Amino acid sequence: MSYSIIGSGGVGVALAGQFVRSGITVGIANRRGPDSITSIAKKLGDKVVPLSLQDALKADVIILAIPFWSHRDVAKALPTWQGKVVIDVTNAYGVPLSDLDNQLSSAIVAKALPGAHLVKAFNHLPAGVLAQDPAIAGGHRVIFVSGDDESAVATVTALVRRLGYAPVSLGTLAQGGQLVQARDKSWAPLIFQDLFKREA
Ligand SMILES: NC(=O)c1ccc[n+]([C@@H]2O[C@H](COP(=O)([O-])OP(=O)(O)OC[C@H]3O[C@@H](n4cnc5c(N)ncnc54)[C@H](OP(=O)(O)O)[C@@H]3O)[C@@H](O)[C@H]2O)c1
Numbered sequence: 660m661s662y663s664i665i666g667s668g669g670v671g672v673a674l675a676g677q678f679v680r681s682g683i684t685v686g687i688a689n690r691r692g693p694d695s696i697t698s699i700a701k702k703l704g705d706k707v708v709p710l711s712l713q714d715a716l717k718a719d720v721i722i723l724a725i726p727f728w729s730h731r732d733v734a735k736a737l738p739t740w741q742g743k744v745v746i747d748v749t750n751a752y753g754v755p756l757s758d759l760d761n762q763l764s765s766a767i768v769a770k771a772l773p774g775a776h777l778v779k780a781f782n783h784l785p786a787g788v789l790a791q792d793p794a795i796a797g798g799h800r801v802i803f804v805s806g807d808d809e810s811a812v813a814t815v816t817a818l819v820r821r822l823g824y825a826p827v828s829l830g831t832l833a834q835g836g837q838l839v840q841a842r843d844k845s846w847a848p849l850i851f852q853d854l855f856k857r858e859a
Pocket residue numbers: 665666667668669670671688689690691692712723724725726727729730732733748749750751752781782783784785786787
């Protein structure tokens with residue numbers, strides 16, 4: 660299974676750090692190209708591989724750590740999304756519901772990536788918290804996971820666990836969306852809830 664992170668900002672770097680901590684190789688890409696990520700990757704360790712967007716999109720599991728509307732540009736960069744597992748970390752905070760046809764933001768992203776299996780995860784915590792060691796005080800920091808495809812959810816759940824977090828399923832995108840997605844200028848109830856489980 661190969662992994663890549665699109666976005667080398669706060670969230671992308673935080674998650675890349677967790678891959679390093681867990682000894683899992685991950686590609687990372689942004690808009691400006693791999694040279695702009697070299698120094699970050701060097702700091703994080705050799706498990707982080709700076710890539711072009713095109714190369715990063717070859718991974719089996721792609722983590723979208725980009726501003727919400729940027730998903731439209733990334734969507735265009737692959738001729739087909741068939742079979743890709745995409746982890747949507749975006750938050751459409753402040754996006755008027757009318758711009759989303761009153762749908763959940765994950766539904767908009769899923770629609771833009773036909774054939775991909777979208778799973779929502781890692782979006783409920785600030786980047787600074789995501790960067791911290793997820794194992795503390797004998798417990799593991801909770802990451803909420805929601806998605807419509809059972810196999811993709813299982814893949815992401817296994818990754819979340821390998822990264823040292825405790826995955827907690829919120830059901831489908833529609834179910835989980837009510838709990839962890841931003842709606843216009845309000846945050847869903849589980850956003851910012853920094854929870855721990857004794858057993859992952
Ligand atoms: N910050 C948080 O605490 C936090 C927590 C949870 C979720 N989120 C959500 O996570 C997402 C990322 O947040 P962030 O704070 O990490 O953002 P950020 O610091 O602004 O970084 C965004 C990254 O996305 C890249 N990017 C933008 N458009 C792209 C495109 N078309 N193709 C490839 N790369 C593109 C940028 O590339 P360049 O560097 O080349 O410009 C940049 O590296 C947002 O949707 C945010 O709402 C944020």
